[in-house]
Amino acid sequence: MKMTQSSWRKQGAAIATTGLLLAGLSACSSAGSDSSSLETAKNSTVELSAQPNEAAINLLPQSLRDRGYIVNGVNAAQPPFEFFDSADTLTGLDIDLANLIGAALDLEVRTENAGFASLLPGIQGGRYDLAISGFGDTLERQQIVDFVDYVELGTSLMVKAGNPTSLSMSDLCGKKVAVVVASTQIQVVVPELDEACSADGKAPLNIIELPESSDPVVALASGRADASLINTAQGAYMSSQQPDQLELTDDEQVHKTYVGLALPKGSPLTQAIAEALNDLLANGTYQELLTKWGLDMMSVDQIVINGTKD
CATH class of the missing domain: 3.40.190.10 (Periplasmic binding protein-like II)
Incomplete structure (x- = not known):
């Protein structure tokens, strides 16, 4: 089994801004029913895991299986999707999702933090194999990347x-x-x-x-x-x-639209990730992930590719 805990590195002033914001966030308590759910989620220590999915792994090209890792781009200023916690650890729903995908595909996930506007160009330019950063699946974006849609928002x-x-x-x-x-x-x-x-x-x-x-x-x-x-x-x-x-x-x-992880057009990873996520949905791990982060309202019944049609 290859390592699936995301590695990461900070980049530039974005982290300074995020750190200041999160320092303010952690000093405040929640209020109201929705807030209580989100506060509980933020402090959750629920550990999620996935087993290698042979059907999904078989969809990967041999070159990627031999390489042994995928590079994931995020903008770590988007709680609860991805952010740095008070211990300066990269966390969030999308980080957990990336690790589950890595485990299912038996690949290490190497996560890099960058400005939001640079992520899709990074996909196009080959810097990232995928970007999981709360992207709305739009027809405009589908012209340059493919989406595996995993929530609706x-x-x-x-x-x-x-x-x-x-x-x-x-x-x-x-x-x-x-x-x-x-x-x-x-x-x-x-x-x-x-x-x-x-x-x-x-x-x-x-x-x-x-x-x-x-x-x-x-x-x-x-x-x-x-x-x-x-x-x-x-x-x-x-x-x-x-x-x-x-x-x-x-x-x-x-x-209200699909939110998806972005991949290069025609990437062999796309079908493999969709297969892995549909299996996680079927076995209940997907719902556990949303519940951990207090985001049950975002759930979908099926993982689809480029789900936005108009």
Whole structure:
């Protein structure tokens, strides 16, 4: 059995930003029913494991089996998907998922941290064999990578605690809204909201694009932004850790879509990973993983490839 515990390395200023954010997160307690679930998940010591899956391994090319490892790219500023904990250890749902995939394929997983916007180019350029970093599966992204979709997730609106200006998803026209560059929110959700503003004769959203997934929290806290469009799982996690500073509005999630791990177009890994994950779903390990991180609401009934069709 090859080693499957992810190795990792820090890169640049992104880690400094993440470290400051997580220091603030760990100092706060959770509140409310959803928050309690997420807080429990954050402190969970549940250990998950997988056995080598011969059907999935047989789908791998011999060259990859001989190499013995795969390189996984992440942006470790996206709790609860991937982040550095108080012990400076890379953790999160996607990190556990990568290790389970490695165990099922009998391959070591070497995880590298990088800026979110650099991950898909890294896939295209051959730096990474895959990237598991909370990617929304969109038709635009399917033009350059393939996705193995493993959860379903939408976008929510995050504001300062107490929502002092009573914002909602329907009245963001002209407001300063923080989003992460290259995210589903900027690529899909913002154009839809801008179109609605235009139809009502109102100004478009005043978008503040930021490089790291933790940056919208800082923008909100400093008053630079009025609100942030954020994936629901990440927003729920962050607001549960800083209930005196952040909250999600009562709006329904918008643009609920598949989230997938990204691979090069036509990669032989794609079918092998889909086979491994469907087996983990069938034997209950997949559900245990989501429960560990308090993300049961994101579960799917089947692991699919490029599930977004329109």
